[in-house]
Amino acid sequence: MLEIEIDGKQLQVPDGSTVMEAATTIGAYVPHFCYHKKLSIAANCRMCLVQVEKAPKPLPACATPVTNGMKVWTHSEQAVKAQKGVMEFLLINHPLDCPICDQGGECQLQDLSVGYGGVESRYQEEKRVVGNKDLGPLVSTDMTRCINCTRCVRFTTEIAGHMELGQAFRGEHAEIMPFVEKTVDSELSGNIIDLCPVGALTSKPFRFGARAWEMSRRKSVSPHDSLGSNLVVQVKHDSVKRVLPLENEELNECWLSDKDRFSYEALSSSERITRPMLKQGGEWIETDWQTAIEYVANGLRSVKAENGAEAIGALASPHSTLEELYLVQRLVRGLGSENVDFRLRQSDFSADKHLSGAPWLGMPVAEIANLDRLFLIGSFFRKDHPLIAQRVRQAAKRGLKVSALNPAFDDWQLPVANSICVSPSEMLVALAKVVKALAEQTGRELSSQFADACASVTPDEVSVSIAKSLSSGRRAAVWLGNYAVQHERAAELHAFAQEIGRLSDASFGVLGEAANSVGGYIAGAVPLGGSAGKNVVQMLESPLKAFLLLGIDLEFDFGNGVAAASAMKSAEMVVVLSAFKSQRTLELADVVLPIAPFTETAGIFVNCEGRAQSFHPVVKSKGESRPGWKILRVIGETLGLDGFDFEKIDDVRSELLSAEGKVDPSKLCNSVTVRIGSLPSVSSHIQRVADIPIHAADPISRRSAPLQQTADAKAPEARLSSTTMARLGLQSGIVVRVRSASGEASVVAATDDGVADGCVRLAGAHSITAPLGSLYGEISLERM
């Protein structure tokens, strides 16, 4: 510890602290622009100059290390003179356009100029003008306002991992710009808007939408990925104007992914449903709630009477709230059916009977910083979990060694020490090799069920390397990604991964696909527990007579959208509870009930670490749409079911969470015991590898216009390794016809050596590839 005196106050700070950090702990505000606690120190704005005893000139607080016995004055005459001098320089070339600047009212330069700026400018020369840059659909630029603090440059380099912005030219000609003809395509790009201390980088979708002081700031939780980023939703006249991060050091820190930040644009989409609708004689008519609910209740009653309760099933989106998931399963179970599921893209459920809790990350998100080894299995990591990937990226700088097994790799912008890239069917063999290598490495006994499978494999160089890496770590983790969970033999992958975790003393976990991937289990929205309930695949295969669909886009949210459509076609009644309509919904549904999205309802999301986060509505429900939990309550009550006579949402919560609103840790469990089948032999057929693109993953983000204009939302291509491309006689850029068991699609072929040989990477959850049905399996390609 070091002794320091700041503005006459004595304090002790840890070794290596800077004067800025020391000043912050005692609440002494030192004005600054370029300094940001999460970014490297640039010391270029010079606003934080302070007086230091024995120093001949003022020193920047952000970059000056504390030395023992140091005396600092942050507001002495010398310090303030220096700060005012710097402020004058910052302002001379800064346009006086605050009245038309979106940053007005929340601008660090504007705020500090009140305290440190002159009354009038001594600068009588011509001001600098800087040309604007096209940074893409999310970030708007007014580069003349830029003060060259380089926060955005450091963010893209250090946090997002890819230097998409830089400071070109020298001196007064210096400009922040992307590479020539490039935009900023990072999935974290929106954070540079928050970081920009002036109005140089502002939100393009929000532009001129409202003034900072006109909006109310309301807390919420992101409904997208499994991290559960905390949000501040800014609202004016009952309309969501923009979304900003709510700082939570344990989850999103001070960042948001672009999906979290810009998905709100979908809330005012023209596809919002605002009144209940019934299909009568093939025509859709709007109706009132009473009629709609009665129609649903009567329909369910008559299906039950004619075909038995087991002909009824409910499928819910993993982006639904905990309460919605809980009530929808209770509704179905109240009717006497066990058919309920929320794991819409999952295809292998053989682990279900062994699961004794909700699969979860197995560790707190904040602990990622302390990991020194990580093995990621089946994950489009950076796009599926942008902010968890960001944490891993930071940990990798401190020595975390990452290994990964995938059928297709993107550039994660972090060092991957060992990677295995094999076709989906070979993933099991690859894991078996790692398990065997680990057993040999550690001298530990294999669990019995792996003995047969491992006997037939020989560890190769990379599996030995992964085994060495994992067994040499002090804090290792093994994670299953979304792809692994959706894999055709997910249960065995899970078991192998668990064995790897056991052999290497690593924490084992599942990253989780959606905001409530853990919550769905907690809510019981799964056909578990030895009952005769059907999972999603079984429900679609042996079609039911009545389906209750909660928050689902029929075409895109299932592992096999073609199977889903045909199941709906053969059903007698399809009740859709959704905030949005789609062509497919209108084609296949009989009743559409408008439910409120996350901004218009109260609810809880349980994130990947098992943290239950509740949120309140931030705006009124649009039109006649209503919170899902209320609608389900009324349906249950109309049907005369037990347990639907509660009045407050808290009554539902108390059945799921502890009195403190927490998930009982005993409900989280990754342990399974699965019989390992024979390992698949190498297939000569081309296999499909389907990622779910970041902005196509859920009904809200796929309707956000700005997100759909980003590079991440471009039309799917058939991506093949150059070897496969040559084998099939195809070239990059040509249009190919892709055929699967269910249908065909025409896409452009592209070379991508990140894809395993013998595979074609072709994104799911997109209208172009929807006719192909399953996200897995054999597929053929031919030149058009």
Add this chain to the structure above:
Amino acid sequence: MGCERGYNYIHGEIFEVYDRFEEALREAREAGLLGKSILGSDFSFDLFAHHGYGAYICGEETALLESIEGKKGQPRFKPPFPASFGLYGKPTTINNTETFASIPYIIREGGDAFLALGKPNNGGTKLFSVSGHVNKPGNYEIPLGTPFSELLELAGGVRGGRKLKAVIPGGSSAPVLPGAVMLDCTMDYDSISKAGSMLGSGAVIVMDESTCMVKALERLSYFYFEESCGQCTPCREGTGWLYRVVHRIEHGLGRPDDLDLLNSVTANIMGRTICALGDAASMPVQSFIKHFSDEFAFHIEHKKCLVPKDIQRDGSKIYVA
């Protein structure tokens, strides 16, 4: 030091010197004086010439390191100093080539002999690059403590027999001194420092009486305006401000309070930046105004030069000595 690598960073606009140095390196390698196991010893050392791209700021030691690393030449914040975190993060000793060139002499002949070359506290010899209004501009190596008048004589004296007006004794960033003051100085650290300037790089700029000091300052300020790296606010914004005001004065648009403004702006730049370029841009402005305030005042009041245009034109003719 256990050092196995050395780099000689050579300014990007200088080609002859670069080629000459590469040639010297080749010869040294052939003679076994560079490379692995030098002269059969267990000491290995290699030296490389690194040709920069011509930025003035890359003469600043940490910007130079950045430039060698292939990055934009911007000075690093210190601490850490190069001695602990230098090139590619390794401990680095960084000095002028001239400094390193003195070392063999000191090793061979001893420190006292080196000191004896100059005068007390100012040992050795120094290279002076004399430019400007002299008959024989060029590089002159003289013992420190040699009177300026002798250096001027070596350089062939002021051209056209004109009167010496001013001298910048240590590179363009050193404060300018009036000719009369310089003629009383000896060329060493102490004497020049006492006179109010610095020996700096040893680039001596000689100006004769045909020089308009406002125009000379305008040119210098333009240089610093163009050479600021753009990192720190005071230098990035301030150098442009200084240049524009001096430019305005030179072009007959000066205002009465401009000199106070220039002094105040330079005071706000100095000592507030990561490296010394801000100071370097400020010192000429302050010293020109200090020593030649009458010329600046004349410019502002009469909207023209104190030195008549025809004399200036005559003075700027190219002389072949």
